Amino acid sequence: xxxxxxxxxxxxxxxxxxxxxxxxxxxxxxxxxxxxxxxxxxxxxxxxxxxxxxxxxxxxxxxxxxxxxxxxxxxxxxxxxxxxxxxxxxxxxxxxxxxxxxxxxxxxxxxxxxxxxxxxxxxxxxxxxxxxxxxxxxxxxxxxxxxxxxxxxxxxxxxxxxxxxxxxxxxxxxxxxxxxxxxxxxxxxxxxxxxxxxxxxxxxxxxxxxxxxxxxxxxxxxxxxxxxxxxxxxxxxxxxxxxxxxxxxxxxxxxxxxxxxxxxxxxxxxxxxxxxxxxxxxxxxxxxxxxxxxxxxxxxxxxxxxxxxxxxxx
Numbered sequence: 001x002x003x004x005x006x007x008x009x010x011x012x013x014x015x016x017x018x019x020x021x022x023x024x025x026x027x028x029x030x031x032x033x034x035x036x037x038x039x040x041x042x043x044x045x046x047x048x049x050x051x052x053x054x055x056x057x058x059x060x061x062x063x064x065x066x067x068x069x070x071x072x073x074x075x076x077x078x079x080x081x082x083x084x085x086x087x088x089x090x091x092x093x094x095x096x097x098x099x100x101x102x103x104x105x106x107x108x109x110x111x112x113x114x115x116x117x118x119x120x121x122x123x124x125x126x127x128x129x130x131x132x133x134x135x136x137x138x139x140x141x142x143x144x145x146x147x148x149x150x151x152x153x154x155x156x157x158x159x160x161x162x163x164x165x166x167x168x169x170x171x172x173x174x175x176x177x178x179x180x181x182x183x184x185x186x187x188x189x190x191x192x193x194x195x196x197x198x199x200x201x202x203x204x205x206x207x208x209x210x211x212x213x214x215x216x217x218x219x220x221x222x223x224x225x226x227x228x229x230x231x232x233x234x235x236x237x238x239x240x241x242x243x244x245x246x247x248x249x250x251x252x253x254x255x256x257x258x259x260x261x262x263x264x265x266x267x268x269x270x271x272x273x274x275x276x277x278x279x280x281x282x283x284x285x286x287x288x289x290x291x292x293x294x295x296x297x298x299x300x301x302x303x304x305x306x307x308x309x310x311x312x313x314x
Contacts, residue, residue, distance in 0.1 A: 018213030021204050022221055025196075025214065026116075026124035028085045033118055035089050037063050040100040043072065045148035049141035051115065051133040058134055059119035060088055060112025062148040063103045076307045077155035078102060079138045079180070080111040081166030083285060084125060087118030093163050093285040098296070105300045108155065110138055114169075126224040127192050128169040128231070135160070135173035139180060157181050157307045161299070163285050164188070164254065168231045171262070174241070175234035182242040182306035184299055187285055189254045190232035190261040232265045239269030242306040244299070248282030248290075275302065 037044035044063045051058060064072035080099055082090050088111035089096045099109045114134045115123035123130075142155050160183040162170035167188035174180040189195055196215065201208045218224045235243070243266055247259035256278060266274045277298060279287040288295045 014210070014213055015217075017206065017210055018217045019221065021200060021206070021210060021214035022217035024204070025200070026126075026218060026222055026224070027122070028116075028125065030116075030118060030122075031085070031087050031090075033087055033089050033113075035091065035096050037061060037096065037100065037103075040096070042066075042100055042103055047110070047112070047141070047145075047148055049112075049137055049145050051137035052140055053133050053136075054130070056115045056121060056123060056134065056137075058112050058115065058137060060110060060138075063099060063109040063111070064149055064152060065102075065106040065108040066104050067106050072149065072152060073106060074108045074149060074152035074154070075156045076106070076159065076303065077108040077110055077142055077157075078159045078161050078303065079135060079142075079170075080109055081135055081160065081162035081170045082111075082114065082117070083164035083166050084127065085117065087113045089118075094289045094292075095163070097292075098161075098288050101292075101296045102161075102300065102303075105296070107159075107300070107303060108152075110142060112138060114166075124218075124222040124224065126222065126229075127165055127196075127226065128172055128229045129224050129226065131165070131169045132173040132176070135170055136177055139173075139177055143179065159183065159303055159307055162186065162188070168192070168229070171231040171235050171238070171243075172229075175237040178241075180241070182244075182303065183238070184244045184246065184302060185262070186246040186287060187248060187251055187254050188231060188245075188258065188262060190230070190258045190265075192226055192229040195254065196226060232261050235262050235266045236269035236272070238266065240271035240273055242273040242275070242302070244275045244277070244302045246277045246279060246287050246295075248279050248284060248287050250281050251284045253284040273306075 113120040163186040167185040
């Protein structure tokens, strides 16, 4: 009897700790938006649109592209997808500066806060499982939402750029949505569970035996199946649309082997169109910050080649 009581107490403690870890994993304080496109001298409009399927109201901004003659354009629009627990202006990864650089090269930008981040509503972070609906909602907004600049019309073609979790999310969304014609994936993970198995014990300071319980608790509490967050399984569906994989060679958080796995899987598809760039010395989500001029030049050249025919064909 005593043994059964002890086992029951141990089981209860395990369950409680697992649920506690799951809650901490799912929720974090919102980081405020501390810089606006106007600070870069760019025209922009605040926008709100719902995610696809569950209609979470997302907040973002639309920055028209600036042509060489100074005219504004929305013809080619890039959906910018930020990383975990950050926002559309993430200073650490240089998101606003990158958005501004792309806009000055004639690419309009739709950048937004995914659910549970920035100015968007509080919601559990699911590391791409639900967030891909946010990216799909951005596509719906560009195709049928209220135009922030009616005179510019709707985009003739849509591309995507994502970093870290945003890149993994973008891959999964693009595999489901053919309207996204080309993507840049910066330091995406091939699958999330190996990272969680490493990071949960490190962050919680608890034995790894609690990780499986925490992942199960997340599914019970929020409906999140982290085991299903595997961009590597769906990336081949993007072909023949172009993909440009970028990864920092010194990334210790999401190791460069993830890019290799994703590129290999993407190349399995007939007519795959895959480019890769391993950025020397760059840490996680720092490739743009370390190589600003070359980074922008390569990304703009990729979009020019990938989206030019789309634009001419409309």
